Amino acid sequence: MIIKQLSVFLENKKGRICAAADLLAQNHINIRALSLADTSEFGILRLIVDKPEEGKKILSEAGIVVRVTDVLSLTMEDTPGGTLGVLRLLSESGISVEYMYAFAGKNDGKAIMIIQAEDLEAAEGILQRGGFQQAEIEGI
Numbered sequence: 001m002i003i004k005q006l007s008v009f010l011e012n013k014k015g016r017i018c019a020a021a022d023l024l025a026q027n028h029i030n031i032r033a034l035s036l037a038d039t040s041e042f043g044i045l046r047l048i049v050d051k052p053e054e055g056k057k058i059l060s061e062a063g064i065v066v067r068v069t070d071v072l073s074l075t076m077e078d079t080p081g082g083t084l085g086v087l088r089l090l091s092e093s094g095i096s097v098e099y100m101y102a103f104a105g106k107n108d109g110k111a112i113m114i115i116q117a118e119d120l121e122a123a124e125g126i127l128q129r130g131g132f133q134q135a136e137i138e139g140i
Contacts, residue, residue: 001132002072006069009066020064023058024049032050032137033112033114034048048073071116075134079109086132090127095117098118
């Protein structure tokens with residue numbers, strides 16, 4: 001369930017996200033999922049890519065601040081309340097979610113959720129015992 005994510009710190013200026021994506025594309029690194037959070041001056045672009053260590057190296061060499069972090073990936077039902085089941089299980093176990101993002105794809109009625117929690121290993125065990133499985137993200 002634990003996979004690698006790139007957290008890319010970018011100035012909130014036109015073209016910065018495009019430049020990062022262009023660097024990855026030029027180096028044949030496939031973005032499988034992303035989330036963007038911003039403030040007035042900076043943004044955090046969170047990426048699931050097929051080659052995270054290589055992606056970090058390429059972005060860092062271009063002067064972009066990036067780090068590799070562990071996150072959970074899991075499948076959940078792509079139905080109303082699917083997200084609630086995950087959140088309820090973690091909440092009832094006292095696990096705080098720092099951030100999360102989800103996406104649906106060609107997964108037989110399943111959606112994929114990426115989670116960062118205060119205690120990643122504990123969250124992983126709780127979710128596995130709750131019947132959630134690791135997401136199979138193509139290329140990861």
